[in-house]
Amino acid sequence: MIWRGRNFSVDFSDGRSRVMGILNVTPDSFSDGGSFTNPKAAVARALAMVEAGAEIIDVGGESSRPGSASVSLDEELRRVIPVVEHLTRGALSIALRPLISVDTTKSEVARRALEAGAHIINDISAGCFDPAMLATVARAGAGLVLMHMQGTPQTMQLDPRYDDVANEVTGFLRERLAAAEAAGIAAEQIAVDPGIGFGKTVEHNLTLLRRLSAVCAFGRPVLIGVSRKSLIAKLLGADGKNPDALRQGSITAAVWAVAHGARIVRVHDVAETAQALRVIDEFRRKP
Numbered sequence: 001m002i003w004r005g006r007n008f009s010v011d012f013s014d015g016r017s018r019v020m021g022i023l024n025v026t027p028d029s030f031s032d033g034g035s036f037t038n039p040k041a042a043v044a045r046a047l048a049m050v051e052a053g054a055e056i057i058d059v060g061g062e063s064s065r066p067g068s069a070s071v072s073l074d075e076e077l078r079r080v081i082p083v084v085e086h087l088t089r090g091a092l093s094i095a096l097r098p099l100i101s102v103d104t105t106k107s108e109v110a111r112r113a114l115e116a117g118a119h120i121i122n123d124i125s126a127g128c129f130d131p132a133m134l135a136t137v138a139r140a141g142a143g144l145v146l147m148h149m150q151g152t153p154q155t156m157q158l159d160p161r162y163d164d165v166a167n168e169v170t171g172f173l174r175e176r177l178a179a180a181e182a183a184g185i186a187a188e189q190i191a192v193d194p195g196i197g198f199g200k201t202v203e204h205n206l207t208l209l210r211r212l213s214a215v216c217a218f219g220r221p222v223l224i225g226v227s228r229k230s231l232i233a234k235l236l237g238a239d240g241k242n243p244d245a246l247r248q249g250s251i252t253a254a255v256w257a258v259a260h261g262a263r264i265v266r267v268h269d270v271a272e273t274a275q276a277l278r279v280i281d282e283f284r285r286k287p
Ligand code: 7PM
Pocket: 022, 063, 064, 065, 066, 103, 122, 124, 145, 147, 193, 195, 196, 223, 224, 225, 226, 227, 228, 229, 266
C-alpha cells in the first residue's frame, strides 16, 4: 500500500508502521507539556520528535479539545504558517525530511500551508466544515487524512449516539472518500481515521478499536490518534491532568491499533511509541 501526493510518498509495503508526532502550536495546548506558539520552540520540539522516530509531524493551530472555542483564520495562520515554513525550508527538512501534515479544517490554512511546502492536510472534519477544502487539496495534489467526527468539537461529547458505531463510521468514511475522489483527489492520496474521541463514548471508542478491520477494508492506510485521550484516562481511572500517568496506556493502545491493521499512529510520546512499534512491526511481518 502506498500513500502519496505530488511531493511525498510513503510505501507501507515494508511492513513498518509510521509515527506521527503531535506538534501543538496553540497557546492553550495542555497535553504536550507546553505550547509552541514561538516558531523556534516549535521547530526544536519537531526536531526532537523526528530524532525520536517520528516520520510525520502534525502541526495543529486549532485545539479540537471537546468544548473548545474555534480559532479565527488570521490567528490560525499566524500560529501555523511560520512553523511550516521553518520545518520545510530549514536544515531540519534537508537532513531528516519529515513529512509535514497540518491539522486544520480551514481551506485557506491548508492552501497557505501547502504553498509553504506541507505534504498532508489532516482535516478532522473530512472536508465537511469548509466546502473549499477538498478542491484545495486536489489542486495541490496533497495527501489528505479523512477523519470521522460526530458533531463539532464544541458539542461532540455532550451526548454521542449511534445505532451501530462501526457501520456509521465506515459509511461516513466511504461517503467522504467518494466526495474526495469526485473533487479530484486520488485514492492513493488519502488515509482514513475513525476519529477516536470525536463524538464517541468509551464504549463507542472500544467498539471501533475492536473493529479496526472494518476501517482497514477500504484498502487505504488507517491512522489512529488515541494518545493521552480521555478514553485512556477513563480506562485507567485517571483524571487526565497528568500526562505521565497516561503514557503507558497510550502506548498500549497504539500497539493494539497497529497489531490490528493501523499503519500510522498520532502520538505525543514519540520515542516510547516508536520503540514499541518496532517490536510489534516484527511480530506482524509476513514470513
Ligand atoms: C483536545 C482534545 C486537544 C483532543 C486535542 C485533541 C486526532 C487528530 C486530534 C485524531 C486525527 C488530540 C486531539 N486528534 N487528527 N487531531 N486523528 N487525524 O488528542 O485522532 O490531539 S486533536
